[in-house]
Amino acid sequence: MGEEKHLSSPTEGVDPSGTDFDRLDHEAQVARLLSSQRHAVDAVCALQASLALAAKAMITTLQQGTGRLMYAGAGCSIRIGVQDGVELVPTFGWPLARLAYLIAGGPQALSVSVEGAEDDREDAIAQVTDLAINSQDVVIGVAASGNTPFTCAALSEAHTRGALTIAISSNPTGALLQIADHALYTDTGAEVLAGSTRLAAGTAQKIVLNVLSTTAMTGLGRVLGNEMLCVQATNAKLKDRQVRILTRQVPSLDSESAVELLQSTDWDLRCALLIAHGWTKDAAVDALRSDTLFRDLLG
Numbered sequence: 001m002g003e004e005k006h007l008s009s010p011t012e013g014v015d016p017s018g019t020d021f022d023r024l025d026h027e028a029q030v031a032r033l034l035s036s037q038r039h040a041v042d043a044v045c046a047l048q049a050s051l052a053l054a055a056k057a058m059i060t061t062l063q064q065g066t067g068r069l070m071y072a073g074a075g076c077s078i079r080i081g082v083q084d085g086v087e088l089v090p091t092f093g094w095p096l097a098r099l100a101y102l103i104a105g106g107p108q109a110l111s112v113s114v115e116g117a118e119d120d121r122e123d124a125i126a127q128v129t130d131l132a133i134n135s136q137d138v139v140i141g142v143a144a145s146g147n148t149p150f151t152c153a154a155l156s157e158a159h160t161r162g163a164l165t166i167a168i169s170s171n172p173t174g175a176l177l178q179i180a181d182h183a184l185y186t187d188t189g190a191e192v193l194a195g196s197t198r199l200a201a202g203t204a205q206k207i208v209l210n211v212l213s214t215t216a217m218t219g220l221g222r223v224l225g226n227e228m229l230c231v232q233a234t235n236a237k238l239k240d241r242q243v244r245i246l247t248r249q250v251p252s253l254d255s256e257s258a259v260e261l262l263q264s265t266d267w268d269l270r271c272a273l274l275i276a277h278g279w280t281k282d283a284a285v286d287a288l289r290s291d292t293l294f295r296d297l298l299g
């Protein structure tokens with residue numbers, strides 16, 4: 001039954017108008033691939049209202065305490081999920097302890113194929129149990145076909161435990177969309193290369209995740225204006241970015257003064273901004289431990 005559902009997914013379809021793909025010249029192949037990518041963008045744009053609702057729910061859940069943002073999936077889908085998640089730490093200063101992944105086949109499956117991992121429902125449930133997923137957590141399940149057993153089992157178990165669940169799939173009748181609190185169907189259809197969901201479906205997944213995580217992090221107070229308030233200064237480029245943000249936000253500071261201030265706060269941009277606005281360092285550090293949105297601290 002599960003196999004029949006999987007084969008019925010639009011992502012497994014063969015476009016009859018595209019069966020000459022291997023005989024096209026390179027320029028025509030590129031044009032057809034690019035057209036499918038534009039279609040993927042359009043498919044996500046059609047979800048604007050649903051994306052906004054899902055992002056709002058993420059913010060509401062994650063601002064309640066120490067809940068985690070988690071990504072669940074197999075193969076290409078979870079690789080895209082992990083790519084989104086790992087960037088939240090350097091970009092938004094999201095605590096590493098508040099990120100987790102439910103990966104079919106375990107971490108090694110991110111770089112090599114693990115035989116049969118996507119069909120392992122028991123492992124999915126075990127991973128959810130090991131992570132002690134609860135009502136403070138957000139779990140995003142990603143599966144182009146919408147019926148991947150591992151992903152469906154992980155999202156279902158997370159939902160049972162009270163977590164906020166979000167599903168991303170390119171199959172309108174997939175089981176994954178029926179499980180989630182927020183179902184995001186990306187209508188990408190058959191791939192240029194039949195079944196290769198790293199193409200249009202994968203592009204749609206990446207866009208959806210970009211939008212959800214960026215909107216959520218902004219709502220959680222980790223963006224100031226349109227700049228990275230919590231960017232981690234882990235290299236020279238990012239230290240320079242902090243300096244530029246600080247001098248733009250506080251025009252009276254020159255670059256040299258900004259560097260000195262950031263060094264004195266161990267490159268904590270939020271702390272430096274508060275001090276530049278007249279706070280003492282101790283008061284700034286104390287204030288940043290609260291749940292108050294940063295823009296409200298600035299007044």
